[in-house]
Amino acid sequence: MFVKLINKSHHPAPSYATTGSAGMDIRANLTEPIVLEPLGRVLIPTGLYMELPFGYEAQIRPRSGLATKHGITLPNSPGTIDSDYRGELMIPLINLSREPFTIQDGERIAQMVVARHELVEWELVSDLEDSDRGTGGFGHTGRE
Template sequence: MERFLLKVHRIHEDAILPNYAHEGDAGLDLYSVEELLLESGETKLVKTGIRIELPKNTEAQVRPRSGLALKHSVTLLNTPGTIDEGYRGEVGVIMINHGKKPFKVEKGMKIAQLVVKPIWRVGVEEVSNLSDTERGKGGFGSTGLR
């Protein structure tokens, strides 16, 4: 399998480079460079202290960590967040506390996952009709709950 290179520029002295926790993991861990308190129901942008340069024809998806969601009801908004190939600003993570108690984000804490995926650039063509399918226009629960 071809390996692609994710270039990372550390812009904060305490920044931790994204890394895979285990062989075969899909997501690289992202870490906080700041300490802050997320009150119940509160949303904040948490800084990672890094900028990235993605491989050509890829995007990065910022996804929640299941342990934070299960144990603390803390997750991400705008999930998955998309980082386009041309973006060169600091990677930030939009966190929300759905829990009943405040949650402390600590410096160096794993706060999200970064999954790098290929993208397809498609052409756009206006048509007067679309092909028929079994599902058709049904959506939002049209296939039932079981």
């Protein structure tokens, strides 16, 4: 699949690290480092603009290394970039640790997965078919 990309950063375009990777690393495009204080939130520019095909979205997800080692994650995970959005890709980050974290220019701050999605048309009904689960909710299948 081809996706149009404008890269106004001085970093390489997002790419897959391995042949089996689902996500591409997204890098911070900063003029100076940003210190993210504990429980602080910040919107990080990437210098990337894209034109996704209709019927696709870009999901923005945390990087597991930043999350487990430093407590840096996305407050809206996963974030969704719609196919009709043409603005700069901005990554919201939150620091869930007890220590400040410095975000450097070029640092890999998130992953992007491009995925197909369907448009839904609701069929209003008065009854739903039965299922094995029924109305069992949170924790329903975990313990007997």
